[in-house]
Amino acid sequence: xxxxxxxxxISILVAAIFLMAFLWSVRSGQxxxxxxxxVRMLFDDVPKLPEAEKEKxxxxxxxx
Amino acid sequence: xxxxxxxCSYYNLEENPGIKTKGKxxxxxxxxxxxxxIIQKLVQFSSDSQTNVIFRLPQIHCSSCVFxxxxxxxxxxxIITSSSNFLRKEVFIVFDPHLISLRKxxxxxxxxxxxPAISLNDxxxxxxxxxxxxxxxxxxxAGFCFSNIMMLSFxxxxxxxxxxxxxxxxxxxxxxxxxxxxxxxxxxxxxxxxAWKGLRQKYLNIDAPIALAIIVTFARSYYxxxxxxxxxxxxxGSGIVFFMLIGRWFQNKTYDSFSFDRxxxxxxxxxxxxxHDGVEKNIPVTQLEEGSRIILRNEEMIPADAxxxxxxxxxxxxxxxxxxxxxxxxxxxxxxxxxxxxxxxxELQIIKxxxxxxxxxxxxxxxxxxxxxxxxxxIHPWSRYFTFALFTIAIGTGLYWWMNxxxxxxxxxxxxxxxxxxxxLLLSATFTYGNMLRxxxxxxLYLKNTxxxxxxxxxxxxxxDKTGTITQNKAAVVEYKGEFLSAMDKAxxxxxxxxxxxxxxxxxxASIHDEPGQLFTVNQYKEFTGSGLEAVINNIPxxxxxxxxxxGVTGNISHDTGTSVHVELDNLYKGKFQVQHQxxxxxxxxxxxxxxxxxxxxxxxxxxxxERHNLQKIFDNAAQINFQHSPQQKxxxxxxxxxxxxxxxxxxxxxxxxxxxxxxxxxxAVSDNTTRFxxxxxxxxxxxxxxxxxxxxxxxxxxxxIVTASFVLSVLYNVVGLSFAVQGMLSPMVAAILMPASxxxxxxxxxxxxTGSARLKGL
Numbered sequence: 048x049x050x051x052x053x054x055x056x057i058s059i060l061v062a063a064i065f066l067m068a069f070l071w072s073v074r075s076g077q078x079x080x081x082x083x084x085x086v087r088m089l090f091d092d093v094p095k096l097p098e099a100e101k102e103k104x105x106x107x108x109x110x111x
Numbered sequence: 112x113x114x115x116x117x118x119c120s121y122y123n124l125e126e127n128p129g130i131k132t133k134g135k136x137x138x139x140x141x142x143x144x145x146x147x148x149i150i151q152k153l154v155q156f157s158s159d160s161q162t163n164v165i166f167r168l169p170q171i172h173c174s175s176c177v178f179x180x181x182x183x184x185x186x187x188x189x190i191i192t193s194s195s196n197f198l199r200k201e202v203f204i205v206f207d208p209h210l211i212s213l214r215k216x217x218x219x220x221x222x223x224x225x226x227p228a229i230s231l232n233d234x235x236x237x238x239x240x241x242x243x244x245x246x247x248x249x250x251x252x253a254g255f256c257f258s259n260i261m262m263l264s265f266x267x268x269x270x271x272x273x274x275x276x277x278x279x280x281x282x283x284x285x286x287x288x289x290x291x292x293x294x295x296x297x298x299x300x301x302x303x304x305x306a307w308k309g310l311r312q313k314y315l316n317i318d319a320p321i322a323l324a325i326i327v328t329f330a331r332s333y334y335x336x337x338x339x340x341x342x343x344x345x346x347x348g349s350g351i352v353f354f355m356l357i358g359r360w361f362q363n364k365t366y367d368s369f370s371f372d373r374x375x376x377x378x379x380x381x382x383x384x385x386x387h388d389g390v391e392k393n394i395p396v397t398q399l400e401e402g403s404r405i406i407l408r409n410e411e412m413i414p415a416d417a418x419x420x421x422x423x424x425x426x427x428x429x430x431x432x433x434x435x436x437x438x439x440x441x442x443x444x445x446x447x448x449x450x451x452x453x454x455x456x457x458e459l460q461i462i463k464x465x466x467x468x469x470x471x472x473x474x475x476x477x478x479x480x481x482x483x484x485x486x487x488x489x490i491h492p493w494s495r496y497f498t499f500a501l502f503t504i505a506i507g508t509g510l511y512w513w514m515n516x517x518x519x520x521x522x523x524x525x526x527x528x529x530x531x532x533x534x535x536l537l538l539s540a541t542f543t544y545g546n547m548l549r550x551x552x553x554x555x556l557y558l559k560n561t562x563x564x565x566x567x568x569x570x571x572x573x574x575x576d577k578t579g580t581i582t583q584n585k586a587a588v589v590e591y592k593g594e595f596l597s598a599m600d601k602a603x604x605x606x607x608x609x610x611x612x613x614x615x616x617x618x619x620x621a622s623i624h625d626e627p628g629q630l631f632t633v634n635q636y637k638e639f640t641g642s643g644l645e646a647v648i649n650n651i652p653x654x655x656x657x658x659x660x661x662x663g664v665t666g667n668i669s670h671d672t673g674t675s676v677h678v679e680l681d682n683l684y685k686g687k688f689q690v691q692h693q694x695x696x697x698x699x700x701x702x703x704x705x706x707x708x709x710x711x712x713x714x715x716x717x718x719x720x721x722e723r724h725n726l727q728k729i730f731d732n733a734a735q736i737n738f739q740h741s742p743q744q745k746x747x748x749x750x751x752x753x754x755x756x757x758x759x760x761x762x763x764x765x766x767x768x769x770x771x772x773x774x775x776x777x778x779x780a781v782s783d784n785t786t787r788f789x790x791x792x793x794x795x796x797x798x799x800x801x802x803x804x805x806x807x808x809x810x811x812x813x814x815x816x817i818v819t820a821s822f823v824l825s826v827l828y829n830v831v832g833l834s835f836a837v838q839g840m841l842s843p844m845v846a847a848i849l850m851p852a853s854x855x856x857x858x859x860x861x862x863x864x865x866t867g868s869a870r871l872k873g874l
Contacts, residue, residue: 083197086174
């Protein structure tokens, strides 16, 4: 039964880790703008192309 | 359409990297951005290698905008990164000041179609909103502690308080003790502060009984734990805090991209071109002094009252007075601030400081300093009754046990205070109004905060502005009456009116469709100020203008309902174009419904009486219609209505209504383009939905009924809880079941009923 003590400790620790993760995500501004990133992810492959290709590549028909 | 254009211009830019931002617009417009003082005020952060700046771009409307704005670094090497915030309609730009100047950045944005909205107001730096984050931290911490305390309390409930393992029960209890401390001191701090503030002003708000309940709950729990009597009510106590914070967060949703408290500074330009000893120089508008000579270009705004020194002034005062037609001014005449010059450049001499000018004087009125009386919500009186009833019961319980079994006084009285927390009362109001705020938002009525809903439910008098509120701003109907015009005739008229900058000419030109494949030469062209124009096109003489200017049309002028422009082609009178203000769709039906409900209706217009006839038709003689009211008169009018115990809702647009909107109990700014600037107000309404006004008001009424109904339900829950408490039988388990059950059921009820009511009302 004394295993329970360890388990309780672990469960609270895990929950605390999640709380920390939540606080970190708020601090880093992830809740400041909950719309733009959903749009941004649709485009973000273009800037990553190498410099030479960048000149040639044209973004496709990505407008709404 | 626009998104395609934007993207197209983007493609063009990419094909020609390094394209210069020439032509297309007058680049002098942003000359003031070279001024060091202005730059200092605009930028957020500046170092040798990079400058950070945030611009408001009202034009952001789709995902393509985000794409374009975040790829600015590909268009110009000087821009290091740019990231946009869609909801706030802002872009954050980091650029290298050695490679590109602030002015160039703004010009680049304007060139690709996103002219930043830079106003005098932006130079007063706003603090970043860290308050919101703090609230989210508090919710996170409360949620974490609440769920863990709940989990650790369950074993005690299921075993009836007898856990066999030695030490396990104590471990649970002391862990709960530790977990509850951040809830009490961090998460619940706001509630205590609000309650304390209310008490200090000798005002019992709803936070006071909640704060009391929280303190009693935690104090008794700590006492029980420390004296090893039991586990206390920590789970219920932290649950109350958690639900309360969620409710607040839900209610306080705000519309980031709107600003509800603008004054004239938001409208006025930031910089202005002054002439000093024959040298043009850009200075911040705040440094403008009496006697300065300034140059105003096309579409620039007059910052202060001035005298016209040189040039042909054609001032559009629609912003100030609601008058649609530009006014022509001759040299030496006084020009009031707030107008916009249309046409060529003019030179002005400033005669009054900005804050003393005619239009800005409105803001010296005390109403703008005092601000609106913060409406006290009707839930506060309710909570007062609640608190009195609660104390009565608590004292009664105490007296009863004092006579029968004094050992039970303390447990019973504290149990009463714990279980009778008015949190479900508060939750019902916050969730109902929070949900209604969203429903209003979906119907394009954007409220400043939830207390506006209560105001809407109270009003009995509605005042409308004319221009831009019940009429549409742009789409005036141009109707031709007279002899038949051939395609050739029409094309000639279009060609002639195109030459003129007069708004009536522009409207007529826009109303005639292009006939492709025809070539015209303008042989002669002459414009007569205030009366019309004369031209010779393809050797055919054309004369277009007022009834007096184009002869042979006497007699039929008096029947006109709008403004008429007469046409003479080849020395023969042809007919007239009637330009009429377009009234918004569904307005007259809406007025009829409002009338049936017994609202007192008024119209306040800054415009002339030309539309009186039409307005009377729409309002069916149900309204008092007033013309030629100055901004100050509008404010006074509202004030006099309020003195007669009317609760006034004002609908208006533009700066000329700013005073009236502020003075009224509820001010709604009507805007065809909600991203545009609107004056200080309580709510912003999309022009297309003015016709829903009666439904909005009806919905606001139903909101109050929903809150009242849920109050009754929460009182029932309290009766159940109290019946346990007065007998001294409130176990932590009963509290732990009753508290979340009542909160959740009330939240579900009010959300469902407010959504259902909106459906019924057709919103």
